[in-house]
Amino acid sequence: MRKLELLAPAGDLEKLKIAVDYGADAVYFGGEMFSLRAGAGNFSESEIIEGVKYAHDKGVKCHMAFNIFAHNEDIEPLTQYLKKIKKIPIDAFIVSDPGIISIIKDVIPEAELHLSTQANMTNYATANFWYRQGVRRLVLARELTFEEIKDIKSNIPDDMELEAFVHGAMCISYSGRCLLSNFMINRDANRGQCAHPCRWKYKLVEEQRPGEHYPVEEDSRGTYIMNSKDLCMLEYIPQLADAGISSVKIEGRMKSVFYVATVVSAYRRAIDTYYDNPDGFVYNPEWMEELKKASHREFTTGFYFNKPTDKDQNYQTSDYTRDYSFIGMVRSYDPETKIAVVEQRNKMILGDEIEIFGPGKPYFSQVLDVLQNEDGESIESAPHPQQIVRIKMRQPVAENFILRKRK
Structure with missing residues (x-):
């Protein structure tokens, strides 16, 4: 097969x-x-x-x-x-x-x-x-x-x-053959520039009543009609x-x-x-x-x-559900010290409950109880984009393992 x-x-x-x-x-x-x-x-x-x-x-x-x-x-x-x-x-x-x-x-x-x-x-x-x-x-x-x-x-x-x-x-x-983006803001979906106006919220305006906006609804829950x-x-x-x-x-x-x-x-x-x-x-x-x-x-x-x-269809919102933040990616790992060098992607704070997963590996959870800067000095948080930090891991990891935390 x-x-x-x-x-x-x-x-x-x-x-x-x-x-x-x-x-x-x-x-x-x-x-x-x-x-x-x-x-x-x-x-x-x-x-x-x-x-x-x-x-x-x-x-x-x-x-x-x-x-x-x-x-x-x-x-x-x-x-x-x-x-x-x-x-x-x-x-x-x-x-x-x-x-x-x-x-x-x-x-x-x-x-x-x-x-x-x-x-x-x-x-x-x-x-x-x-x-x-x-x-x-x-x-x-x-x-x-x-x-x-x-x-x-x-x-x-x-x-x-x-x-x-x-x-x-x-x-x-x-199958994606759409002219709406081109019509609305001159971005051609058929040449790679779609702005996704189908997911915008629309209202109706009658010609003789400028400024009076009426919601366009498929039902009473919302106005995201496409x-x-x-x-x-x-x-x-x-x-x-x-x-x-x-x-x-x-x-x-x-x-x-x-x-x-x-x-x-x-x-x-x-x-x-x-x-x-x-x-x-x-x-x-x-x-x-x-x-x-x-x-x-x-x-x-x-x-x-x-x-x-x-x-x-979703008539309530066009937003995504984002329950977890991507907070970092492992760049290297020392099995003797159990310290991982991590490139920060979103803010992490000492004491955070985090999850770590890698290719073909189930995730594991731990408290972020050791957080150091690139020079090995203890820090309380890592707020800077792509900041390099050192984190002690409860289990072995490897390059390109991913760190996340629940929002």
């Missing part, structure tokens, strides 16, 4: 390394141009080289997003950019524009092509069309049910793979595998290192547990408890089981 590939977001080089260390089988990222996350840190050419080597050294694949819908002025710069990076051993290019597919095939003939979810791939006739264009993996539209996915899988060539989003933000528009809950399929690993999906994808190139580590860890445990005993798989609620320690909205299963209803 071929194991589901766990595909994680890498918004910058640090997040790529964390995704790799915490259990991703593959990562996806964008260069400084031509992907649909202009607000992410993204990768310079040297960072692509470093990131791909880091991932490949640990057996992890690298997929690069070229999934904008290109305008005329994009064509020449994109072609030149591809020529600059063509010798980097990127495993696949994620594309949605037929013109870009053609250019990649001309510049890098051996490139593996994956069709972005932006292309709205919803049926096997379209799947077979893209197969004839050289595409070998389809990132499915989010608007498909399990039954539709199975039908597609049974009607495409055996060497064409299916990839599906299983976790993260849901777009209110069809505010979907987040997708989460952690409980449904068997169904994902049974549908013929090859790769399960986590959304979130603009999310934090803490988010990437937490979500990848939870899905890694669920997938590994399933393949250890497919017939006797039992979902562990503790995975969800861990998952929810990263920032999140309420969860939905999207379209997988049926079309979403009003139960899949």
